[in-house]
Amino acid sequence: MADIKKIAVLTSGGDAPGMNAAIRSVVRTAVYNNIEVMGIKHGYNGLIQGQFISMNARSVSNILSVGGTILKTSRSLEFMKPEGRTKAFKNLKKHNIDCLIVIGGNGSFTGAIVLQKEHDINIIGIPGTIDNDINGSDYTVGCSTALDTALDAIDKIRDTVNSMERIYVIEVMGREEPFLALRVALAGGAEDVIFPQTEYDIDKMCDDMRAGHKRGKLSWIIVVAEGVATAHDVSKRIHDNTGFEVRPLVLGHIQRGGGPNAVDRILASQMGKMAVEAAIRGEKNKMVGIESHKEVLTTFEKAIKKDKTRTMLNDNVYKLTKILSV
Numbered sequence: 001m002a003d004i005k006k007i008a009v010l011t012s013g014g015d016a017p018g019m020n021a022a023i024r025s026v027v028r029t030a031v032y033n034n035i036e037v038m039g040i041k042h043g044y045n046g047l048i049q050g051q052f053i054s055m056n057a058r059s060v061s062n063i064l065s066v067g068g069t070i071l072k073t074s075r076s077l078e079f080m081k082p083e084g085r086t087k088a089f090k091n092l093k094k095h096n097i098d099c100l101i102v103i104g105g106n107g108s109f110t111g112a113i114v115l116q117k118e119h120d121i122n123i124i125g126i127p128g129t130i131d132n133d134i135n136g137s138d139y140t141v142g143c144s145t146a147l148d149t150a151l152d153a154i155d156k157i158r159d160t161v162n163s164m165e166r167i168y169v170i171e172v173m174g175r176e177e178p179f180l181a182l183r184v185a186l187a188g189g190a191e192d193v194i195f196p197q198t199e200y201d202i203d204k205m206c207d208d209m210r211a212g213h214k215r216g217k218l219s220w221i222i223v224v225a226e227g228v229a230t231a232h233d234v235s236k237r238i239h240d241n242t243g244f245e246v247r248p249l250v251l252g253h254i255q256r257g258g259g260p261n262a263v264d265r266i267l268a269s270q271m272g273k274m275a276v277e278a279a280i281r282g283e284k285n286k287m288v289g290i291e292s293h294k295e296v297l298t299t300f301e302k303a304i305k306k307d308k309t310r311t312m313l314n315d316n317v318y319k320l321t322k323i324l325s326v
């Protein structure tokens with residue numbers, strides 16, 4: 001057991017539904033264990049600027065169902081520089097913080113690794129990102145709600161797709177990880193997906209569409225994972241090739257918004273508690289996660305690594321989408 005008297009919590013990187021539920025769980029688990037807790041506003045930027053606030057059980061009332069993050073968040077350029085990290089460390093020391101809990105994704109954990117290498121500070125991570133691109137947890141906080149949100153949009157677009165017998169190309173977020181694009185395509189009954197790690201062939205896709213038209217299949221939804229191609233570009237190429245009416249749509253930051261669903265509220269609540277308990281045990285440089293229903297800890301280094309299993313799972317989801325779109 002470590003002698004933990006005071007912890008701090010921040011959210012960093014892109015906001016994700018369920019971050020508030022995670023903050024609430026961290027704060028209340030700390031209070032339950034007689035540990036003082038401070039919130040840091042605006043992620044690593046606020047850590048550098050000393051934006052610390054005292055928190056208690058009541059400071060996190062009524063936030064369980066609210067989207068975004070009450071602590072605000074940022075992508076900090078200053079934290080990428082050693083001088084910025086030194087300022088951040090000094091502020092942690094000034095406030096006598098024994099452990100920092102970081103709720104965020106890849107970039108946030110990369111920052112945590114560097115801070116810990118340069119300075120003597122314990123950090124515990126909670127994976128909070130819609131991208132689900134982290135090893136060491138089956139799901140990250142936010143990805144389930146983001147999937148629901150994207151699916152809701154696709155279901156609505158499907159009404160126009162069917163009624164007007166058009167082709168829609170829908171661009172879905174997810175950085176380099178096609179988790180969201182592939183799952184929403186399967187759940188939304190899309191006809192095809194363009195995503196990283198596979199070759200895509202627009203000419204073949206257009207041949208399929210022409211053949212589909214002959215069979216009476218006149219409505220198509222193509223999902224595009226951001227970063228591989230843009231919805232506008234793909235739409236234009238399909239239209240130029242086939243002459244069919246094609247409309248592009250970018251779902252964008254809508255996917256990050258809204259209150260967390262039940263899955264994310266539960267996951268965030270579990271992970272917040274796990275993070276504080278890991279801090280109490282003296283764990284450091286690790287992320288909490290849930291894999292196959294088991295609570296696990298993973299080093300930040302392993303958490304942010306590219307993973308082959310994920311690529312295999314993605315391929316299987318893609319194959320299923322294609323089979324079901326026959």
Ligand code: F6P
Binds near residue numbers: 105129173174
């Ligand atoms: O990591 C979450 C995410 O929404 C990604 O899916 C996306 O690529 C990125 O953040 C967008 O970042 P920003 O909000 O800075 O535009």
